[in-house]
Amino acid sequence: MNRLANFCAGPASMPTAVLQKAQDEILNWRGTGASVMEISHRSADYTELATKAERDLRKLMNISDDYAVLFLQGGAALQFSAIPLNLLNGGVADYLITGTWSQKAYKEAKRYETLGLGKINLVAQGDGTDVPNVDTWQLSGKASYFHYCPNETIHGVQIFDTPKVDSAIVADLSSCILSEPINVDDFALIYAGAQKNIGPAGLTLVIVRKDLLEQASAWCPSIMNYKSQFENDSMLNTPSTYAWYLSGLVFEWLLENGGVEAIAKLNHAKADMLYRAIDESDFYSNKVNPKHRSIMNVPFQLADTNLDKLFLEESKKAGLLNLKGHRVVGGMRASIYNAVTLEQVQSLVVFMKEFEQRYG
Structure with missing residues (x-):
């Protein structure tokens, strides 16, 4: 097995132990004689799998019975539309923009003003390196909801x-x-x-307070209606069964390794190590306000952009994959999600220092 250090922003690295278990079960899941991909999502075996995945997620995040937990399709981008269709209800929604993804969510929500569903208000817009000062926020007051993105994957800005x-x-x-x-x-x-931090592409989690399930607009398609999905156990249509299964394995892996509290300590240690290497160098830089630096996505630039291509070529040869920054920001980006190990981040830091010694 030749597993390399994968710093991809998404689809992203998954725990090796999870992939090994999935490999072991791929042809004969739970003695059924078939893959989990090949059985009915309404079978007793699969229903048990789905129920356990939700139960484990609730334990990991301490989610009370006041919330519905939905396992949906369409990616987070579909929720850019589903949210105003379910929650706007003729009112005003406040949107804070701190990067690309919150901007996309705002732009999509604005489309629903033309249907008369309500008004979308821009609270403030950052420059991709910081969070706008709260004193500058233009809140509408008692909005139907306030939307924001706590961690901007592309810019590496975190609230x-x-x-x-x-x-x-x-x-x-x-x-x-x-x-x-x-x-x-x-x-x-x-x-x-x-x-990014749970399983493969194809599955989207929605955790929504149950008292908000009655507000959907008549324009809202059934497949995007939270109440309809809740009443049908997220199986209004055939769900992403394999992604759901793998996500459940990731939840098990997290619980076995101390839960969210334990992984948080490791994540902060990884981020501190990488940011320290950047800050102690004149060769690398990070433009984000240190108070809002993401612990998941670390963009950085080389002092000489002419070396970017060489950095990527040599890092790949060193077994460090997918370090190219997003085209919006440029430079490099290391996404250090839960499945990325401390040792892999250490290897990246060692490579960065050696590269600087050779070309700095």
Whole structure:
């Protein structure tokens, strides 16, 4: 087996132990004589799998019975539409933009103003390196909901404290869910694409307060209606069965390794190590305000951009994969999600220092 260090932003690295277990079960899951991909999602065996995955996630995040947990399709991007269709209800929604993904969510929500579903208000817009000062926020006051993205995958900007607003808080946790403890009760709705920190692409988690399930617009398609999905156990249509199965294995892996509290300590250690290597160098730089540096996605630039191509070529030869930064930001980016080990980040830091010695 030749598993290399994968720093891809998504689809991202998954725990080796999870992939090994899936490999062992691929042809004969639970003695059924078939793969989990080949059995009915309504069978007793699969229903048990789905129930356990939800139970384990609730334990990991301390999710109370006041919340519905939905395992949906369409990626987080589909939720950019589902959220206003389910929650706007003729009111005003506040959107804070701190990077590409919150901007996309805002742009998509604005489309529903033309249907008369309500108004979308821009609270503030950052420059991709910092979070706008709270004093500059233009909140509408008692909005139907306040939307933000706690961790911007592309820019590496993270908001660590839940915003103090008077509205129901909606958060896109796609790239930071399960990376450190949060108080779910602070939120009205949490959504997250699975392909960054949970499992493979094709599954999206939605954790929504049950008292909000009655607000969907008549325009809302059944497949995007939270109440319909809740009443059908996230199986209004055939779900992403294999992604659901793998996500359940990841939840098991997290629980076996101390849960979110334990993985958070490791994540902060990885991020501190990498940022320290960047800050102690004149060869590398990170433009994000240190107070808002992501512990999941670390973009960095080389002082001489002419060396970018060589850095990527040599890092790949060294077994360090997918370090190219997003085209919006450029440079490099190391996504150090839960499945990326401390040893792999150490290997990246060693390579960075050696590369600087050769070309700096």
